[in-house]
Amino acid sequence: MRFARSLFALLLLVAVSATAAAPFPTLDYKHRTLSNGLDVYTVQDRSTPTVAIQVIYRVGSKDDPEGRSGFAHLFEHMMFKSTKNMKAEMMDRLTEDVGGWNNATTYDDYTPYYEVVPSNYLETLLWAEADRMASLNVNEENFKSERDVVKEEFRFRILAPPYGRLFYAIDKNSFTTHPYRRPGIGSIEELDASTLDDVRRFHSTFYRPDNAVLLVVGDFDQQQADAWIDKYFAPVPRPSIEIPRVNVQEPARGEEKRVKVTAPNVPLPAVAMTWLAPPASNPDSYPLAVAESILGSGESSRLYARLVRGEIAVQVNAYADLRQDLGLFAVLAIMASGHDPAEAEKILREELKKLQETPPSEAELEKAKNLIITSALREREENNGRAEALSRAIVLQRDASQVNSGLGKLQAVTAADVQRVMKKYVGDAKAVVITYTNEGGQQ
Amino acid sequence: MIVFALLLVAPLFAQEQTTPPAPSAPHEAKIPKPSEKTLSNGLRVIVVTKHEMPLVAARLMVKTGAEADPAQKAGVAGLTATVLKEGTKTRSAEQIARGVEALGATLDTNARWDASVVDVNVMSKNLGKAMEFLADAVRNPTFPKDELDRERQQALDALQVEMTEPRSLAGFVMTRLLYGDAPYGHNLGGTPQSLEKITRDDLAKFHRANFRPENSVLLFGGDVNADAAFALAEKLFGAWPRGTSSAKTASTVAKPPEPRVVVIDMPDAGQSAVVVGRQGIRRSDPAYLPAIVANSVLGGGYSSRLNQEIRIKRGLSYGAGSSFAPRREVGPFTARTETKNESAAEATGLVLDELNRLGSSDVPDAELTPRKAVLIGNFARGLETTSGVVETISTYALYNLPLADAEKFISGVQGVTSASVRTFATSNMAANGISVVVVGDAKKFIEPLKQRFPNVEVIAAPELDLNSATLRVRKLKE
Numbered sequence: 001m002r003f004a005r006s007l008f009a010l011l012l013l014v015a016v017s018a019t020a021a022a023p024f025p026t027l028d029y030k031h032r033t034l035s036n037g038l039d040v041y042t043v044q045d046r047s048t049p050t051v052a053i054q055v056i057y058r059v060g061s062k063d064d065p066e067g068r069s070g071f072a073h074l075f076e077h078m079m080f081k082s083t084k085n086m087k088a089e090m091m092d093r094l095t096e097d098v099g100g101w102n103n104a105t106t107y108d109d110y111t112p113y114y115e116v117v118p119s120n121y122l123e124t125l126l127w128a129e130a131d132r133m134a135s136l137n138v139n140e141e142n143f144k145s146e147r148d149v150v151k152e153e154f155r156f157r158i159l160a161p162p163y164g165r166l167f168y169a170i171d172k173n174s175f176t177t178h179p180y181r182r183p184g185i186g187s188i189e190e191l192d193a194s195t196l197d198d199v200r201r202f203h204s205t206f207y208r209p210d211n212a213v214l215l216v217v218g219d220f221d222q223q224q225a226d227a228w229i230d231k232y233f234a235p236v237p238r239p240s241i242e243i244p245r246v247n248v249q250e251p252a253r254g255e256e257k258r259v260k261v262t263a264p265n266v267p268l269p270a271v272a273m274t275w276l277a278p279p280a281s282n283p284d285s286y287p288l289a290v291a292e293s294i295l296g297s298g299e300s301s302r303l304y305a306r307l308v309r310g311e312i313a314v315q316v317n318a319y320a321d322l323r324q325d326l327g328l329f330a331v332l333a334i335m336a337s338g339h340d341p342a343e344a345e346k347i348l349r350e351e352l353k354k355l356q357e358t359p360p361s362e363a364e365l366e367k368a369k370n371l372i373i374t375s376a377l378r379e380r381e382e383n384n385g386r387a388e389a390l391s392r393a394i395v396l397q398r399d400a401s402q403v404n405s406g407l408g409k410l411q412a413v414t415a416a417d418v419q420r421v422m423k424k425y426v427g428d429a430k431a432v433v434i435t436y437t438n439e440g441g442q443q
Numbered sequence: 444m445i446v447f448a449l450l451l452v453a454p455l456f457a458q459e460q461t462t463p464p465a466p467s468a469p470h471e472a473k474i475p476k477p478s479e480k481t482l483s484n485g486l487r488v489i490v491v492t493k494h495e496m497p498l499v500a501a502r503l504m505v506k507t508g509a510e511a512d513p514a515q516k517a518g519v520a521g522l523t524a525t526v527l528k529e530g531t532k533t534r535s536a537e538q539i540a541r542g543v544e545a546l547g548a549t550l551d552t553n554a555r556w557d558a559s560v561v562d563v564n565v566m567s568k569n570l571g572k573a574m575e576f577l578a579d580a581v582r583n584p585t586f587p588k589d590e591l592d593r594e595r596q597q598a599l600d601a602l603q604v605e606m607t608e609p610r611s612l613a614g615f616v617m618t619r620l621l622y623g624d625a626p627y628g629h630n631l632g633g634t635p636q637s638l639e640k641i642t643r644d645d646l647a648k649f650h651r652a653n654f655r656p657e658n659s660v661l662l663f664g665g666d667v668n669a670d671a672a673f674a675l676a677e678k679l680f681g682a683w684p685r686g687t688s689s690a691k692t693a694s695t696v697a698k699p700p701e702p703r704v705v706v707i708d709m710p711d712a713g714q715s716a717v718v719v720g721r722q723g724i725r726r727s728d729p730a731y732l733p734a735i736v737a738n739s740v741l742g743g744g745y746s747s748r749l750n751q752e753i754r755i756k757r758g759l760s761y762g763a764g765s766s767f768a769p770r771r772e773v774g775p776f777t778a779r780t781e782t783k784n785e786s787a788a789e790a791t792g793l794v795l796d797e798l799n800r801l802g803s804s805d806v807p808d809a810e811l812t813p814r815k816a817v818l819i820g821n822f823a824r825g826l827e828t829t830s831g832v833v834e835t836i837s838t839y840a841l842y843n844l845p846l847a848d849a850e851k852f853i854s855g856v857q858g859v860t861s862a863s864v865r866t867f868a869t870s871n872m873a874a875n876g877i878s879v880v881v882v883g884d885a886k887k888f889i890e891p892l893k894q895r896f897p898n899v900e901v902i903a904a905p906e907l908d909l910n911s912a913t914l915r916v917r918k919l920k921e
Contacts, residue, residue, distance in 0.1 A: 024497060047495050048827050049470035085461045089755065092746045094463060097813030099820025101745075116824070120466040127464050148758030152714070156761045156781055159713025162607045219470060232460075264711035265607040268600060298549075299540035309537070311593055314600045337600050363545065370547025374498075374566055381496050381828040439711075 036238040037210025051218035052383035059206035061184030070186015073106040084135040109324035119219035130232035165263040178250040218383040253430035266438040271341035280322035280396035287417035288320040293368035359415035472823040478669035485657030499665035500829035507653035518633020520554035529590035567666035578679035609716035609882040620878040623912040655686035665829035708885035715787035715883025723776030726769040739814040788891035795874040802869035
């Protein structure tokens with residue numbers, strides 16, 4: 001799950017789930033590592049006078065301290081407060097005020113901070129990102145006020161929308177051991193328990209050049225940009241203490257688990273089913289992306305045809321949510337009125353079984369690949385989208401070159417590959433089934 | 444020794460830059476130049492070529508939308524758009540979906556205020572094939588009854604979900620408060636009661652009256668040259684006959700209803716939603732630019748005054764903002780925020796205070812210049828994608844504005860003065876003409892809200908009737 005600093009800029013983003021390459025435009029990135037350990041990737045593209053900058057820290061919700069779920073995300077908000085050389089919200093002065101924008105997102109495994117600015121402000125932003133990497137200088141007052149904002153974000157995303165508590169329940173019930181089980185948005189109680197000292201400790205532990213990746217994509221002069229990167233980032237010291245890493249193995253599921261979740265104001269019941277899936281770096285990610293598309297992308301997808309056109313559900317989703325350590329394969333249906341989650345569950349199981357037992361047609365494979373490639377191209381229309389695609393390859397797939405080679409791998413996926421991964425991760429494994437209904441009976 | 448000392452000192456000079464480095468000279472944004480042509484049947488075709496990516500966005504826009512919904516049948520325009528691609532003279536709904544998606548394309552239809560649009564996004568090599576599906580849906584829909592029934596049920600279910608979410612429900616109620624029973628006053632997606640009344644004939648009639656070449660614009664943005672796009676337009680739409688009756692005249696908006704303060708009581712709400720609003724401006728209003736600059740100061744983007752006061756200073760919300768939705772006729776101006784139930788009255792008061800402040804003192808240049816930059820940056824970035832280009836240019840075409848005005852947008856915004864912002868805000872954004880809607884757990888905020896608004900009306904969520912300006916279910920009919 002992802003939680004961002006603000007919704008304003010988030011609306012600009014298009015979510016996609018795979019990557020594209022030749023014969024389509026490739027991302028010609030240059031990579032180097034500074035002596036303090038900072039990984040630097042640059043992609044020059046001078047077609048528009050803007051530049052996207054991302055600083056990604058290899059820390060996320062899975063690194064929340066014990067008893068402090070939601071902390072990595074709360075911390076992300078604090079990175080927009082004061083540093084040694086910047087007043088609170090100065091990042092907004094340097095981006096929004098000059099016609100750009102900024103945001104940050106806390107994922108389970110990583111936290112990118114990103115901005116898009118007119119390209120003549122590149123040096124300014126490199127200075128600012130280096131400054132907040134080197135120091136954070138927050139006080140009790142802005143900590144408490146920002147913690148209140150995050151509690152409102154919790155209400156906005158989880159408590160107010162009718163299906164917020166369903167999404168909250170998915171990770172919590174899908175993992176037993178790995179910290180992915182803890183909600184990245186946290187809870188009111190654990191947010192209240194966090195302190196300013198936690199903030200300082202988190203920065204000194206995880207916010208350092210040898211735990212970060214800098215991406216610069218867009219309109220710049222290579223030599224000039226390299227010189228600025230050296231000037232502002234090279235002096236940031238690399239601490240000597242080791243970076244703590246989550247090293248927990250999620251055990252295979254021994255049996256199927258059923259969970260009932262209720263919430264107020266749920267007009268239509270829903271069902272979600274999840275299975276454990278491999279990490280994003282596993283080559284099976286490509287056949288899983290194709291399976292996800294065959295099942296759930298578009299109105300010609302199998303689940304849409306059976307459940308939505310069949311008037312049993314109003315909405316269906318299938319997704320392979322692959323993260324750094326492992327992932328989930330999930331299907332979800334919100335029922336049409338008068339229909340019971342059990343009906344959807346039966347059909348979802350039938351369709352998942354069919355995809356294991358019968359090879360999908362060439363036409364269906366081709367359609368899935370075309371849909372994935374087109375949405376990858378659309379993501380890459382903008383500098384920030386290019387940076388996002390590259391950052392997923394670097395952090396989640398642990399291999400930057402996948403941003404360009406991924407399409408070839410996707411094109412090579414066969415019907416047998418799709419059957420094999422569906423059998424391996426779904427057919428031969430155990431489901432967690434979550435049913436979601438209105439508190440005190442149906443409305 | 445001297446060398447040693449220098450080595451010690453030099454890195455300190457190099458690393459300790461305590462203020463942000465100044466920007467270099469700006470690089471100008473390119474505003475793409477559209478080409479256009481009108482076919483002999485009156486269809487206007489506009490093309491903006493950009494070859495950076497092998498993608499094209501195309502849109503067929505009909506210049507009539509939900510404002511033309513018949514009385515008591517809110518949702519006709521919306522269902523017409525939805526069912527448009529659910530069956531044609533030669534293709535079933537499944538055939539259309541499968542055919543479009545096999546190309547990796549998307550085909551989306553929707554009705555909005557003032558327009559109905561059919562959008563295609565596709566790789567440029569598949570443009571011709573994808574456009575055949577778009578043209579077939581626009582010209583030859585059959586509106587099968589079973590597809591209408593299915594889409595109606597979907598719309599009813601979706602509406603049921605939206606009506607349990609405070610922020611969407613607050614928007615529905617505000618729409619009625621601003622326009623009463625006038626054409627912009629109903630919910631765009633209809634109500635549970637109005638959707639039930641809509642027949643296949645209503646859709647066919649709406650299509651026949653409005654989906655016609657002389658009432659439409661076809662737009663292309665992306666990796667296609669103007670000549671190729673014009674040829675494609677001629678091939679697919681050249682024989683599309685003009686309509687037979689005279690074109691529908693523009694809707695008229697009645698005098699604004701008296702402002703009201705309405706609470707929708709939803710006892711289990713996890714958060715309250717606050718919306719305030721009044722009638723705003725037409726898109727053709729000469730004060731359009733001062734209006735959007737004034738809004739940018741008040742509630743456009745992260746650092747606007749509303750978000751500063753409500754989120755950044757007080758931690759009362761995840762976000763607060765405002766917007767004008769200028770239309771062919773006078774469109775709404777609204778400001779919104781969401782907050783815990785206990786602080787709903789405080790947040791409402793803060794929104795109103797900011798409205799008054801905007802008209803009571805000049806916005807200093809140090810604030811005005813960055814708020815203009817927000818508008819300029821958003822505008823320029825909106826033109827970076829194929830779908831963004833089509834969206835931007837289609838607004839100019841919809842409201843019959845010269846397409847060349849897009850090139851003047853940036854200088855126009857730069858030319859807005861603080862005096863014109865203040866003048867505009869005083870007469871068009873002040874709190875005294877404003878309506879207020881709060882949806883949430885009323886017992887947690889009603890007392891402080893009453894202190895500011897003794898005339899507040901409280902309606903329990905199950906008693907709410909979106910079909911009439913009174914907003915209340917008429918018990919006698921049941």
